[in-house]
Amino acid sequence: MTTAxxxxxxxxxxxRFVLFLTFASCCILSGCSSSVTxxxxxxxxxxxxxxxxxxIDKFIKPYRDxxxxxxxxxxxxxxxxxxxxxxxxxxxxxLFADMTLESARFLLSKRENKTVDFCLLNAGGVRxxxxxxxxxxxxxxxxxPFDNNLIVVELKGQQVQELLEYFASEKKPHPIAGxxxxxxxxxxxxxxxxxxxxxxxxxxxxxxxxxxxxxxxxMLFFKKAVAxxxxxxxxxxxxxxxxxxxDTIVPDASERVHLIN
Amino acid sequence: MKxxxxxxxxxxxxxxxxxxxLSLESFTEAPKQLTILHTNDVHSYIDPFPMxxxxxxxxxxxxxxxxxxxxxxxEQPNVLLFDAGDIFQGTPYFNYYGGELEMKLMSMMKYxxxxxxxxxxxNGVEGFYKQMxxxxxxxxxxxxxxxxxxxxxxxxxxxxxxxxxxxIGVFGLGVAFEGLVDPKNYGQTVYIDxxxxxxxxxxxxxxNQKCDFIICLSHLGYDYINxxxxxxxxxLAAQTSGIDLIIGGHTHTFLEKPSIVKNLEGxxxxxxxxxxxxxxxxxxxxxxxxxKKSVHGRSIIV
Numbered sequence: 001m002t003t004a005x006x007x008x009x010x011x012x013x014x015x016r017f018v019l020f021l022t023f024a025s026c027c028i029l030s031g032c033s034s035s036v037t038x039x040x041x042x043x044x045x046x047x048x049x050x051x052x053x054x055x056i057d058k059f060i061k062p063y064r065d066x067x068x069x070x071x072x073x074x075x076x077x078x079x080x081x082x083x084x085x086x087x088x089x090x091x092x093x094x095l096f097a098d099m100t101l102e103s104a105r106f107l108l109s110k111r112e113n114k115t116v117d118f119c120l121l122n123a124g125g126v127r128x129x130x131x132x133x134x135x136x137x138x139x140x141x142x143x144x145p146f147d148n149n150l151i152v153v154e155l156k157g158q159q160v161q162e163l164l165e166y167f168a169s170e171k172k173p174h175p176i177a178g179x180x181x182x183x184x185x186x187x188x189x190x191x192x193x194x195x196x197x198x199x200x201x202x203x204x205x206x207x208x209x210x211x212x213x214x215x216x217x218x219m220l221f222f223k224k225a226v227a228x229x230x231x232x233x234x235x236x237x238x239x240x241x242x243x244x245x246x247d248t249i250v251p252d253a254s255e256r257v258h259l260i261n
Numbered sequence: 262m263k264x265x266x267x268x269x270x271x272x273x274x275x276x277x278x279x280x281x282x283l284s285l286e287s288f289t290e291a292p293k294q295l296t297i298l299h300t301n302d303v304h305s306y307i308d309p310f311p312m313x314x315x316x317x318x319x320x321x322x323x324x325x326x327x328x329x330x331x332x333x334x335x336e337q338p339n340v341l342l343f344d345a346g347d348i349f350q351g352t353p354y355f356n357y358y359g360g361e362l363e364m365k366l367m368s369m370m371k372y373x374x375x376x377x378x379x380x381x382x383x384n385g386v387e388g389f390y391k392q393m394x395x396x397x398x399x400x401x402x403x404x405x406x407x408x409x410x411x412x413x414x415x416x417x418x419x420x421x422x423x424x425x426x427x428x429i430g431v432f433g434l435g436v437a438f439e440g441l442v443d444p445k446n447y448g449q450t451v452y453i454d455x456x457x458x459x460x461x462x463x464x465x466x467x468x469n470q471k472c473d474f475i476i477c478l479s480h481l482g483y484d485y486i487n488x489x490x491x492x493x494x495x496x497l498a499a500q501t502s503g504i505d506l507i508i509g510g511h512t513h514t515f516l517e518k519p520s521i522v523k524n525l526e527g528x529x530x531x532x533x534x535x536x537x538x539x540x541x542x543x544x545x546x547x548x549x550x551x552x553k554k555s556v557h558g559r560s561i562i563v
Contacts, residue, residue, distance in 0.1 A: 034427050034473045036505065037292060038548040039531055040562045041519035043541045046325050048309070053327035056369060060307060060323065063362050067353045141353045146383065214443045 071138035075243035079250065082130040086173055088183075088257040092129055093175035095251035096143070097121055099242040100150060100235065101177040104207035107231045108152050114229075116152055117193050118178030119207040120163060122217045125235075126175065135249055140239040148209040150233045153225035157200035162221040164188035164198075167257070176256050184260040209235055293425050295474070296337040297545040298330060300344050301510030302378065302537035304351030305363055310538075321539040327370050329542060334371075339424045342371060345510035346378025346435070346480035349389075351538070359384055364395035372398040374420055376433030376478040377405065378510055382446045386410045401433035401478065404458040409449035419462060421470055427549050430466030431476045434459065434497070436511055455481060455492050456500060463503035474547060476506045483514040483534050498522040498530035506531045506545060513537040518563040519545065529561055 084090045101119035108114050128142035155163070164181060167174060168188045181191040181198075191198035203226065210230070213222045243249065309322030334340050344367065349360045360381075367375070377400060381389055390411045393400075403418035419432035434455045438447050459477065466472045477497065485491040494509040502525040515536035522530050535541040 034293070034549040034551050036474060036547055036559045037550045038546075038560045038562065039506075040546040040548075041531055041533055041544065042563070043516060043518065043533065043535050043543050045541055046309075046321050046329060046539060048319060048325065050325040050332075051328040052322070052324040053331065054324075056324040056327045056366060059366070059369065060362070063354065063358060064308065067357055071353060138353070141356065145351055145353075145356065147356065210445075211443055214445065215440055216443065218440045 071136060071141065073137050074134045075137060075140075075240065076135040076246055076249050078130050078132055078135050079248060081132040082249065082251050084126070084129060084173070088171065088173055088259060089176070089255075090123075090126075090173045091251040091253065092126055092143070093121070093123065093173050094177070094253065094256070095130075095249070096126055096239070097175035097177035098252055100175075100238050101207050103233065103238045103241070104150060104152050104231065107150075107233060108205070108229060111231075112229060114152075114205060116178075116207050117204040119176060120167075120179075120212070120219075121175040121209060121235075122212055122219070123172045123174045124217060125209065125211070130249060135243050137240060140236055140243065144234075144236040144239055146211065146235075148211045148235050150207065150231045150235055150238060151210050151213055152205050152207050152229040152231065153213060153222055154203050154205050154227035155221065155225055156203055157198075159221040159224050160193075160198065160204050160206075161188075161200060163206075163219070164191060166219060166221065171259075180254075180256045180258075182258045182260050292548045292550045293427060294337065294339060295424060295427065295429065295547045295549065296333060296340045297476070297506070297508070297543075297547065298333060298340060298342045299508045299533070299535065299543040299545075300326070300539055301480075301508070301535055302347040302513055303344070303363070303539045304347055304380065304537060305349060305355035305360070306352055306538040307354050307362065307366065308352075310540075317538065317540050323366050323370075323539065326539055326542060327366075330370055333544075341373050341422060341424070341429065343431070343476075343478055343508055344372060344375040345478050345508050345534070346376050347380045347510060347537075348375065348378070350380040350383045355383075359388060360392040361395050364392045368395065368397035372396075373422065374398055374431055374478065375400050376480055377402055377416070377435050378480040379436055379438070379441045382438075382442050382450075385446045386412055386448045386450060388446075390415070401431060402435055403432045403462050404453040404455045405435050406451040406453060409451070412450075418458075419466060421466070421472060426551075427474065428470065428472040429474045429476065430462075430470060430472035431478060432459075432462040432466065434477055434479045434481055436480050436482060455479075455497065459497060459501050459504065463501060467503050473549065474505050475503055476508060477504050478508050480510045482512040483509050483516075483532070484512070494532050494534070495520070495522055498524055498532055500525065502526040502528065504530055506533070506547075508543065508545075509534040515541065519543075521561055521563065529559070531561060531563070 082091045097119045104116045168183045179193050181188050212219045307323045310317040310320050312319045348363050349355050400416045401420050402416050422429040437452050466475050482493050484493045484495045494507045514534045516534050519531050519533035524530050533543045535543040
């Protein structure tokens with residue numbers, strides 16, 4: 001009995017103590033009374049001076065080794081650097097559009113027995129250049145890191161007109177192939193698709209990427225397509241397969257867009 | 262016996278808690294320092310750039326960043342490490358492993374929190390979901406409604422950190438999808454106007470949660486000079502009140518030093534962005550002092 005009574009008293013004291021402590025720590029932890037007196041900010045470069053975490057290095061290595069083995073494979077040779085010079089068209093853009101149109105024509109004729117009239121990609125989708133020298137798998141990944149697919153859409157003449165007006169107002173080097181035109185006063189004119197003048201009353205098949213078809217870069221005309229053929233073929237593989245098939249990579253420099261004023 | 266065990270545990274627990282608190286609060290008068298480290302738009306750049314790279318020769322690299330962070334952690338007791346989005350996409354590491362390595366390395370560096378950039382949707386909402394188990398840290402987003410997606414309940418609008426009695430509220434904001442993210446990739450995710458959401462967040466974090474410091478992890482972009490109607494970090498800072506710090510991304514803006522913008526109430530908001538590819542690391546040190554709300558304001562050194 002005595003032990004029980006003592007224990008009871010002890011419990012009361014302890015409970016109060018616990019309560020007090022809990023209350024006190026709540027106040028302290030709530031921190032509602034702290035205020036900012038000073039903020040210091042800076043940005044600094046990450047360089048070799050920082051040293052290197054060997055733990056992280058070790059962790060990355062197996063991932064890197066696997067990729068490097070693939071990426072360093074030489075596929076072709078570029079006698080000159082194929083870069084992004086030019087205002088409305090670039091050597092790399094021409095090359096990319098040409099090979100995309102070629103792949104699309106090949107695949108669509110096999111699968112649907114249809115032809116492809118021309119190609120439009122976006123300037124922002126060409127992420128890098130082809131430096132002079134060996135062309136490796138890595139180069140293809142650098143140019144096209146995104147996993148976008150090649151698709152062909154069938155557009156009415158009206159949407160091709162919207163496409164041309166978009167190009168003329170944007171004035172960006174969006175890669176094109178199979179089409180050439182002038183831009184005068186911000187409007188497209190003298191439009192040829194293949195070697196035939198553009199006809200507003202017929203439909204055209206256009207090779208592009210699923211990214212643009214889905215509204216990327218606000219190329220909204222693609223969404224109005226009357227037919228769409230998903231070729232289930234990554235744009236990066238267009239590059240890789242072209243490099244594998246061709247020993248020497250030289251872009252076609254023919255003028256596709258001519259700015260009159 | 263059981264009861265006694267419980268009591269002993271409670272006492273031990275409370276005592277430890279309070280002693281910790283007392284030693285900090287009652288016996289230390291020095292201001293408390295919070296060190297915020299941050300990156301944005303790292304885009305799967307894991308290896309340093311080669312020495313002959315035309316733009317970033319010999320810069321970046323996760324192993325180096327880890328070494329720097331480790332060193333700062335050794336010097337500073339209260340470090341928070343954030344990322345403002347676009348962890349994914351840009352090197353074959355992403356194409357090959359889908360972001361797994363990025364998440365694992367960020368976990369090894371002990372990142373505390375991130376938000377989503379447009380490229381974090383590049384393998385779809387499912388692609389992000391698939392990599393979440395590799396992240397030991399959380400993500401916040403207040404203006405993407407994921408409730409109809411597989412990410413439902415996995416990405417809260419904000420997170421509150423408690424460091425030595427200081428409450429730091431961090432909420433996330435993401436960029437509009439239109440023209441930027443393929444609808445098949447964002448799926449049923451709904452983008453909500455960031456400005457209204459930001460005001461709600463400040464009210465929640467400041468009034469209800471009593472945070473001492475409010476940070477926005479933003480992937481809205483720093484500034485759009487040619488698109489005056491487009492929301493940006495600069496506009497977000499100017500058109501709200503209560504945000505103390507915006508850690509930005511998306512526009513790959515290399516700020517030489519953090520920017521200071523006056524908010525609606527005329528108070529200073531600090532905005533910082535580190536460019537991209539892990540080339541730079543951002544650092545913001547915040548000093549707190551206990552006592553009544555400061556009437557003389559704060560000094561900002563950049």
